[in-house]
Amino acid sequence: MLGALTVILSCQLIGEILVAASGAPVPGPVVGMVLLFAGLMVRGRIPDALARVGDALLTNLALLFVPAGVGVVLHLGLLGREGLAITVSLLVSTLVTIAVTALVMRWSLRGDGGPTDVSVEPAKDEDR
Amino acid sequence: MEAPLADVWVYLSASPLAALTFTLIAYQIGLALARRARLHPLVNPVLIAVALIAGLLIATDTPYETYFDGAQFVHFLLGPATVALAIPLYRQFDKVRRSAFAILASLLTGSVTAAASAVGLAALFEAAPETLASLAPKSVTAPVAMGISDALGGLPSLTAVLVILTGILGAALGPLVLDLVRVRDWRARGFAIGVAAHGIGTARALQVNETAGAFSGLAMGLNALATALLLPLLWRLVF
Secondary structure: OHHHHHHHHHHHHHHHHHHHHHOOOOOHHHHHHHHHHHHHHHHOOOOHHHHHHHHHHHHOHHHHHHHHHHHHHHHHHHHHHOHHHHHHHHHHHHHHHHHHHHHHHHHHHOOOOOOOOOOEOOHHHHHO | OHHHHHHHHHHHHHOHHHHHHHHHHHHHHHHHHHHHOOOOOOOOHHHHHHHHHHHHHHHHOOOHHHHHHHHHHHHHOHHHHHHHOHHHHHHOHHHHHHOHHHHHHHHHHHHHHHHHHHHHHHHHOOOOHHHHHHHOOOOOOHHHHHHHHHHHOOOHHHHHHHHHHHHHHHHHHHHHHHHHOOOOEHHHHHHHHHHHHHHHHHHHHHHHOHHHHHHHHHHHHHHHHHHHHHHHHHHHHHO
């Protein structure tokens, strides 16, 4: 448990150091994710303790965005002034991005042995 | 009567304990309501928790900085959680490798669509330049988006809020849009949610289907990379 947490934090720390040293415009944790992934490829399997710690973090992923989200109180004035522009922009842009990305992905997945894959399930399940 | 109560509040607001506890309580209220609504995408636990705490801060006249002093312990875990996304990615790697071309094509389209449509629409409504710069990286995971926004002349703390609103919108309305365009493949569904709605979308995708979660986490990481590299260059060309 402690070992697994140490592995995860070490990947992040090395990622941050590599980014700081190279000046690359890439976030440290993303480099850390690549490092951990490379480690798993070398190891050939996911150690049980690492799976437990990782799954615990990811099960509660949404919680981790709450503190930054509360920062909305700092910008109530600006959000009031530009509320319409921001609402329309966020709403339309997000929905269009999801539709366009999904359609391009579906189009380019054709002929790869494809969507008859076991991963295809009725869309209804999404909303359970 | 009044003085001791005020003293207790002064003590609590000076320690990280209260902010940390309120964050966990508010999120669990959000989670309980979401479960009650049988995980209906419109009942989003992050939105509920943010609204509860923001309301509490305004009602008690507590500065955000005081709250964040405590809540930063939760915020800190975003980094390790991002690293941990390697785990679902590893479990799904066979599927990812087989879709490498599709991933690249939809990443580039999605990344450009997210930034261009957000900035274009806000410009139509004549939003201020710093609002435009704060909006541009809105589909990128919060810590990275704040850095990009700073580089473009935006307000990083405003970007954090816009990023989280985007994530909530994507998680809440994404499944409905995907049903509308009839994309049923979990790989494409997850990837689209991850490109548009980063970690909050991924949190939801992980709850629904592991393949969708892995592709969403991958999309979030790749989009952070692509946007961090491309957006500052494109920005200089346009503005």
